[in-house]
Amino acid sequence: MPLLNRESFFPEQTGELGLVQMETKLGATMPEIRERMGARFRPGVLEACANAGCRSGWLHLWRSRSAPVFEGGWNCSAACTGARMYAAVVREVQGRANAREGHRHRIPLGLVMLEKGWITQGQLRKALEAQRAAGKGRLGYWLVRQRAVSEQMVTRALSLQWSCPVLPLDHHDAAGLAPVMPRLFVEAFGALPLRLAVGRLLYLGFEANLDPVLALAIERMTGLRVESGMVQESLFRPAHGRMLEAKFPPVELVEAVSEAAAAHALARAVERARPVASRLVRVHDCLWLRMWLRPQNGPLPESRSVQDLVCSIGG
Numbered sequence: 427m428p429l430l431n432r433e434s435f436f437p438e439q440t441g442e443l444g445l446v447q448m449e450t451k452l453g454a455t456m457p458e459i460r461e462r463m464g465a466r467f468r469p470g471v472l473e474a475c476a477n478a479g480c481r482s483g484w485l486h487l488w489r490s491r492s493a494p495v496f497e498g499g500w501n502c503s504a505a506c507t508g509a510r511m512y513a514a515v516v517r518e519v520q521g522r523a524n525a526r527e528g529h530r531h532r533i534p535l536g537l538v539m540l541e542k543g544w545i546t547q548g549q550l551r552k553a554l555e556a557q558r559a560a561g562k563g564r565l566g567y568w569l570v571r572q573r574a575v576s577e578q579m580v581t582r583a584l585s586l587q588w589s590c591p592v593l594p595l596d597h598h599d600a601a602g603l604a605p606v607m608p609r610l611f612v613e614a615f616g617a618l619p620l621r622l623a624v625g626r627l628l629y630l631g632f633e634a635n636l637d638p639v640l641a642l643a644i645e646r647m648t649g650l651r652v653e654s655g656m657v658q659e660s661l662f663r664p665a666h667g668r669m670l671e672a673k674f675p676p677v678e679l680v681e682a683v684s685e686a687a688a689a690h691a692l693a694r695a696v697e698r699a700r701p702v703a704s705r706l707v708r709v710h711d712c713l714w715l716r717m718w719l720r721p722q723n724g725p726l727p728e729s730r731s732v733q734d735l736v737c738s739i740g741g
């Protein structure tokens with residue numbers, strides 16, 4: 427049984443009474459306790475382990491261990507990090523983090539443009555035939571190619587189809603926005619972080635299909651609000667290329683055979699890096715662990731002060 431209960435113990439809340447309780451329970455004098463605590467005796471640091479199943483109680487306060495912190499809670503030991511990580515992996519894999527996926531039924535792009543009167547039945551039929559014959563290319567591409575509409579009209583139609591804004595590319599700061607997510611996601615999901623506006627709003631551009639799952643994962647991971655929108659194709663491509671050349675945070679890729687193996691690998695990474703903060707979210711079929719190695723000043727970390735780990739669970 428733990429020496430004291432599992433509640434967080436903040437000196438500013440309990441004051442001398444807390445110390446007296448410790449003095450009584452641990453058989454040490456107050457100056458001795460203060461000395462052993464040293465600099466770690468600060469509000470918010472002297473907390474109980476965040477693992478609800480932890481059995482080590484107060485003894486771990488004597489370890490020189492103020493990190494790692496995972497999802498807002500300090501872990502007293504590698505075993506406790508592992509237990510909390512496993513719970514987080516199960517939560518993400520079985521949870522409803524991807525519930526937004528596929529919930530929106532969209533009107534076909536051709537129909538949007540037909541309804542707006544931007545194209546005729548004949549133009550739509552011709553573009554669909556060309557698309558079928560070629561076996562590739564989006565409808566918008568074929569409509570533009572046949573000079574039925576402009577590229578700007580296609581982008582506008584896509585924004586109507588997805589009920590999202592058309593986003594401009596002005597002042598795109600690829601280097602500044604690279605720390606928002608792993609390079610892998612920018613590449614694999616065709617996302618383009620565009621701009622960070624006041625009020626912690628991140629504009630995320632896409633070429634033809636929004637990715638609400640990725641947007642939600644970024645919101646959960648960064649605490650930023652994400653506004654997704656369409657970027658005109660001919661502007662998107664070069665900007666996306668420049669983005670991929672920016673300096674992203676280091677990422678480690680892990681393939682795990684089971685949820686337990688994933689939790690093991692992720693917990694080991696947290697134990698190794700000893701982050702001051704870390705969090706796990708699911709992005710499609712991957713688990714994304716981000717570790718902040720230093721306290722952050724702004725809404726986006728410096729790329730060297732975070733480490734990402736992307737884990738897929740096979741089988």
Ligand SMILES: [Zn+2]
Nearest residue numbers: 475480502506
């Ligand atoms: Zn513990």
